[in-house]
Amino acid sequence: ASRLADTVGLTLSFYRFDKIASRVIPKLRTLRRLRELHLEHTELHSLQQLLTFSCLPGLTAVKISVEGNPVVGNPHFRSLLIALLPTLRSLNGLEVTSEQRESADRQWRRLKRLYRMARDCLHARHAPLPFLHAMHLSDPPSATPARRGGTGGGGGAGASGTA
Incomplete structure (x- = not known):
């Protein structure tokens, strides 16, 4: 066990x-010294999947092979991982510059703002968009929705009392 902790x-x-996201990543969170992660032929295909790496903020080097991981071809692949991993210094063998x-950070900060606005406009505070939760932009969903306003009436999708 000690040897694994030093990985x-x-x-x-x-x-x-x-399977990596459901079985491996939760265990990797306990490896406080983990700095490098290499993924080959793991069927990474969407930016949404990359959000999983936000729980490993100590990574300094990530290599995700082009073969078997179509997301690498996405034009936003590099910028999203850089924004998610504050200590990342190397991505796919290339230095991450300041x-x-x-x-x-600017690119994804704008997107975070847009997601917040969409969430607020849709009154989705109790069912946040997955992106918001993964980027630590919203509180975890509550089991019991908070209610605003007084008693009763009409049901439906009425407006909330925000000003």
């Missing part, structure tokens, strides 16, 4: 990302 690098190959970090 600084991990390579996962030919293991589907949905300019790239600033640009990624």
Whole structure:
């Protein structure tokens, strides 16, 4: 067990990302020294899946192979991982520059604002969009919705009492 706790690098190959997200990532959170993660042929195909890495903020180097991971071809792949991982210094063998970090933070900060506005407009405070929760932008969903206003009346999808 002590040897596992000292793990600084991990390579996962030919293991589907949905299984990595549900079985492996929760265990990786306990590896405080983990700094490098390499994924090969793991069927990473969406930006939404990349949000899973936000729970591993100590990663300094990530390598995700192009083969078997279509998300690498997404034009927002690099900027999202840079924004999610504050200590990332190398992504797919390329240095993360301070300019790239600033640009990624600006890009995703705007998107976070748009998601917040959408959430507020849709009165979705108790069912936040998954992106908001993964980016730590909203409180976890409450089991009991808070109610505003007085007693009763009409049901339906009425407006809330925000000013």
